[in-house]
Amino acid sequence: MVPVLRMALGRLALAVPMLFVVATATFFLQQLVPGDPGSFILGKDAAPAEIRQFDVSLGLNRPVLVQYGAWLGRAVRGNLGESWTTREPVAQTLLAAAPVTLSLAGLALLVIVGLGVPLGTLAALRPGIIDRIVQASAGFAIALPNFWLGVGLVLLLAVDLKLFPATGYVSLSDPAQWLHSLVLPVLALAAGMTVSLALQVRSAMIDVLAADYIRSLRAAGLPRRSVLFRHALRNCMAPVVTTVGFQLLGLLAGAVVIEQLFNLPGLGSVMVSSVTEHDIPLVQGAVLLFAVLVVAVNLVTDVAAAVLNPRARGR
Amino acid sequence: MAQAGRLPATRAWLRALLHSPVSAVSLLWLLAVVVVSVFAPLLAPYSPVQDNLTALFQGPSLHHLLGTDELGRDVLSRLMFGGGTLLWGAAEATGVALLLGVPAGLLAGYSGGKPDRLLSWLADLSFAVPAFVVVVALAVIYPQNVVILMGALGVIAAGGVLRFTRNLTRAVRDELYVDAARVDGLTRRQILVGHVLPVISPPLVVQAFTGMSVGVIVLASLSFLGLGTNPETPNWGQLIYDASQQVTTDPWLMVPSGAVLVLTVMALNFLGSSVRDLAPGTRPGVRVRRPRRTGPGRWLPPAESAAPDESAQVPVEPSAESLLRVRDLVVAFPAPGEGRLQAVVDRVSFDLPAGQTLGLVGESGCGKTMSVLAIQGLIPAPGVIASGSVRFDGTELISASSRSVAAVRGTRIGYISQDPMTALDPSFTIGSQLREVLRRHTRAGRRVVRERSLDLLREVGIADPAATARLYPHQISGGMAQRVAIAIALSGQPDLLIADEPTTALDVTVQAEILDLLRDLKERRTMALLLVTHDLGVVADACDSVAVMYAGQIVEQGGAEDVLSNSRHPYTLGLLSSMPAATGTRARLAAIRGAVPAPRDWPVSCRFAPRCPLAADVCRVGPVALAQAGPGRLSRCVRLAELPELTAEQVLA
Numbered sequence: 001m002v003p004v005l006r007m008a009l010g011r012l013a014l015a016v017p018m019l020f021v022v023a024t025a026t027f028f029l030q031q032l033v034p035g036d037p038g039s040f041i042l043g044k045d046a047a048p049a050e051i052r053q054f055d056v057s058l059g060l061n062r063p064v065l066v067q068y069g070a071w072l073g074r075a076v077r078g079n080l081g082e083s084w085t086t087r088e089p090v091a092q093t094l095l096a097a098a099p100v101t102l103s104l105a106g107l108a109l110l111v112i113v114g115l116g117v118p119l120g121t122l123a124a125l126r127p128g129i130i131d132r133i134v135q136a137s138a139g140f141a142i143a144l145p146n147f148w149l150g151v152g153l154v155l156l157l158a159v160d161l162k163l164f165p166a167t168g169y170v171s172l173s174d175p176a177q178w179l180h181s182l183v184l185p186v187l188a189l190a191a192g193m194t195v196s197l198a199l200q201v202r203s204a205m206i207d208v209l210a211a212d213y214i215r216s217l218r219a220a221g222l223p224r225r226s227v228l229f230r231h232a233l234r235n236c237m238a239p240v241v242t243t244v245g246f247q248l249l250g251l252l253a254g255a256v257v258i259e260q261l262f263n264l265p266g267l268g269s270v271m272v273s274s275v276t277e278h279d280i281p282l283v284q285g286a287v288l289l290f291a292v293l294v295v296a297v298n299l300v301t302d303v304a305a306a307v308l309n310p311r312a313r314g315r
Numbered sequence: 316m317a318q319a320g321r322l323p324a325t326r327a328w329l330r331a332l333l334h335s336p337v338s339a340v341s342l343l344w345l346l347a348v349v350v351v352s353v354f355a356p357l358l359a360p361y362s363p364v365q366d367n368l369t370a371l372f373q374g375p376s377l378h379h380l381l382g383t384d385e386l387g388r389d390v391l392s393r394l395m396f397g398g399g400t401l402l403w404g405a406a407e408a409t410g411v412a413l414l415l416g417v418p419a420g421l422l423a424g425y426s427g428g429k430p431d432r433l434l435s436w437l438a439d440l441s442f443a444v445p446a447f448v449v450v451v452a453l454a455v456i457y458p459q460n461v462v463i464l465m466g467a468l469g470v471i472a473a474g475g476v477l478r479f480t481r482n483l484t485r486a487v488r489d490e491l492y493v494d495a496a497r498v499d500g501l502t503r504r505q506i507l508v509g510h511v512l513p514v515i516s517p518p519l520v521v522q523a524f525t526g527m528s529v530g531v532i533v534l535a536s537l538s539f540l541g542l543g544t545n546p547e548t549p550n551w552g553q554l555i556y557d558a559s560q561q562v563t564t565d566p567w568l569m570v571p572s573g574a575v576l577v578l579t580v581m582a583l584n585f586l587g588s589s590v591r592d593l594a595p596g597t598r599p600g601v602r603v604r605r606p607r608r609t610g611p612g613r614w615l616p617p618a619e620s621a622a623p624d625e626s627a628q629v630p631v632e633p634s635a636e637s638l639l640r641v642r643d644l645v646v647a648f649p650a651p652g653e654g655r656l657q658a659v660v661d662r663v664s665f666d667l668p669a670g671q672t673l674g675l676v677g678e679s680g681c682g683k684t685m686s687v688l689a690i691q692g693l694i695p696a697p698g699v700i701a702s703g704s705v706r707f708d709g710t711e712l713i714s715a716s717s718r719s720v721a722a723v724r725g726t727r728i729g730y731i732s733q734d735p736m737t738a739l740d741p742s743f744t745i746g747s748q749l750r751e752v753l754r755r756h757t758r759a760g761r762r763v764v765r766e767r768s769l770d771l772l773r774e775v776g777i778a779d780p781a782a783t784a785r786l787y788p789h790q791i792s793g794g795m796a797q798r799v800a801i802a803i804a805l806s807g808q809p810d811l812l813i814a815d816e817p818t819t820a821l822d823v824t825v826q827a828e829i830l831d832l833l834r835d836l837k838e839r840r841t842m843a844l845l846l847v848t849h850d851l852g853v854v855a856d857a858c859d860s861v862a863v864m865y866a867g868q869i870v871e872q873g874g875a876e877d878v879l880s881n882s883r884h885p886y887t888l889g890l891l892s893s894m895p896a897a898t899g900t901r902a903r904l905a906a907i908r909g910a911v912p913a914p915r916d917w918p919v920s921c922r923f924a925p926r927c928p929l930a931a932d933v934c935r936v937g938p939v940a941l942a943q944a945g946p947g948r949l950s951r952c953v954r955l956a957e958l959p960e961l962t963a964e965q966v967l968a
Contacts, residue, residue: 145580
């Protein structure tokens with residue numbers, strides 16, 4: 001396990017300068033604002049004195065590098081400034097929204113892995129009906145946009161059958177209601193990726209089952225069950241974990257759309273509303289937080305793949 | 316030059332692409348979407364944005380084929396206008412990603428060193444960027460500016476293209492034709508454009524299709540969020556958003572816009588995977604279509620084949636004492652494209668008495684491995700044992716249930732496969748694999764199993780068993796791995812050990828060690844050994860008797876010394892003369908030319924005739940039976956009687 005730890009620390013050390021570059025790029029987003037921020041946020045018709053007062057109160061009239069230094073200094077301490085519209089600290093807004101997005105993505109991940117792996121394994125082992133269903137539905141399910149599916153689910157299960165709420169989020173303090181409020185968004189987000197993971201597992205499984213060591217283990221007298229579930233499945237996991245890592249990144253992006261559709265107060269909703277309201281500090285903070293999540297997902301994926309694949313360890 | 320030579324291949328490839336109905340339909344659909352949206356002003360029956368408050372929410376009718384929306388706008392017209400912008404935006408992002416990523420990737424992969432490190436760092440950086448979120452963020456400055464938003468997406472995606480191109484380039488950089496081009500004095504640019512790019516372009520085309528499909532989804536999502544919209548020509552994502560706002564009033568509106576979007580993404584994905592399957596050199600995404608279980612009844616022998624040859628029933632040794640008795644074993648696979656089964660092992664019979672060693676000899680592709688897998692009930696699908704009998708210690712295995720065959724594996728019959736480096740599970744340590752098998756066979760406690768596993772490793776000649784047990788298969792040498800594989804095969808204390816080319820994949824010095832080990836173990840444990848090999852030297856060293864296989868049939872059989880010193884078949888003679896140590900005292904033939912043909916090309920007459928230096932017209936008449944060729948000897952040669960003379964002539968010639 002020690003080489004894995006060393007690898008993880010190495011990746012972490014590489015991630016820091018990358019986040020720094022992303023943070024810097026995020027800060028300079030503000031410099032792309034046409035004209036001055038005051039008129040951008042208050043509108044061109046606002047009184048010049050009002051605009052000036054807005055800029056001064058936020059320190060936006062200082063030289064760019066001074067602003068950058070101050071912003072960076074605060075950012076490393078977790079202070080991402082305050083919203084131009086609500087005047088609340090950005091970090092606080094993001095922290096309040098993060099659990100929603102993480103719940104959504106986490107549950108979707110559970111569905112994807114929980115259904116995709118067994119389905120793909122079954123398809124590889126049973127070339128008959130299950131395989132054909134997976135194959136036939138795959139092209140369609142992968143192409144179906146999550147927002148279309150989301151609207152369809154709302155119409156069917158929320159409006160017509162009234163099984164689940166159409167919109168809204170209940171916090172984790174009431175677990176049953178929390179789960180209830182997330183069923184439809186999670187389904188909409190996870191459906192396509194579940195099928196694509198099943199396809200991946202299927203082809204990995206077919207490859208592994210044709211491997212010499214599977215035959216050797218059977219020839220040595222191990223029962224089929226243990227060869228399949230202990231050895232074959234285990235050897236499928238390394239490529240599958242990499243796929244799941246990519247899918248998790250896709251889930252974060254998909255959450256932006258799905259949160260909007262289901263009116264969930266997560267990071268994606270914060271992102272979209274701050275964009276429409278020109279709330280630059282909030283946009284910056286959200287981008288930065290998403291970047292941290294992406295880096296974390298990549299790190300965890302790499303480490304998990306290394307743990308699962310002895311050959312990749314201690315390189 | 317290389318480019319000129321590749322053009323016809325590209326054309327054939329395009330033809331193949333269009334030949335597949337799915338990809339042809341996909342291509343037609345995409346073409347239709349583009350053409351219709353370009354000529355939409357002429358083709359569309361109505362304006363895409365003109366309200367008509369007298370015709371709200373009309374279902375499909377003759378006037379409005381797909382109905383009207385909440386403002387009375389014609390749905391069909393809106394769809395006709397809305398496809399082009401979507402594809403155009405996706406194409407822009409894909410184009411930017413390829414234009415930036417491919418040249419940078421070529422440079423990084425080809426030159427290595429500093430440019431590689433810098434560019435790879437940039438690629439890594441792009442992986443830290445949440446692409447969709449950044450595009451959404453840019454909408455704060457450039458609202459509704461699809462050109463800038465999709466361009467930015469392309470820039471971020473270029474990192475992935477760079478990494479991909481770099482890895483492809485690295486893989487071909489040291490190929491011979493690239494070296495040759497370098498020696499010819501071509502410039503780096505000429506080499507990259509003329510020699511590297513053509514080779515790596517098929518996977519890049521696949522990437523481009525994937526990129527297009529992702530681009531379409533991203534732009535549709537942006538439009539659904541209201542961030543990448545164009546009020547003049549609303550794209551399909553926007554239409555889905557508009558429809559979703561009316562879904563309780565008129566659910567129909569969701570259908571046309573959703574359908575065209577899904578069809579477009581499906582078309583792009585299908586095209587991508589067709590290109591991948593067709594691309595030369597890349598492993599096609601093989602769809603293994605496994606046929607339903609094929610019973611023995613469906614095996615059709617080649618029409619002209621001989622009646623079961625009685626002589627084959629003549630056992631080499633009295634069968635009463637035989638531990639393993641194989642009779643008329645036929646293993647068959649479905650012939651590609653035909654309904655019938657093709658035999659790859661054709662009526663093979665042999666005996667192996669307890670404690671003895673039988674060599675099964677022949678080139679690759681003769682059916683040796685399939686024969687020994689059949690004995691263990693391990694024929695891979697879609698192959699089947701079409702007929703025959705395998706009796707092991709008096710029990711018939713062919714007709715036995717798979718459960719009772721499984722009970723024989725490991726406990727009565729041990730198996731060592733060809734390549735030790737792939738025969739061990741790479742994800743588990745050597746100790747844990749060995750212990751797992753031991754637990755299965757001994758049902759003893761943890762400590763006993765551990766002790767026994769170390770004893771076994773010691774028995775197969777591993778110096779430091781405890782340390783070796785903690786290693787993973789990739790951490791040991793081939794010879795060590797083969798010893799471990801032998802230890803695993805021995806853990807159920809089998810009476811028969813089947814070793815399939817146990818030394819082929821090893822270094823020459825290690826080969827002798829492994830062979831010695833097998834001989835020792837056989838003596839000490841009084842096992843029978845079935846040794847598959849293409850090396851007659853191994854037979855001379857280790858075997859009591861030998862069966863020589865060619866093209867699925869046994870062609871010569873007898874005592875090992877007998878067959879080696881006085882062979883009665885041209886194929887065996889050919890194998891003998893290709894041995895480096897063969898001495899001049901034996902009758903010699905020129906080393907056999909060519910290779911074993913594929914099963915479907917096996918002749919009905921003597922299967923060796925096309926390669927046999929002694930073949931005459933009589934050899935091409937009909938099937939040849941195994942015939943008695945002396946006491947305990949069998950040979951499948953029409954010219955058996957003339958053979959001594961013929962070989963003498965060959966030696967003189």
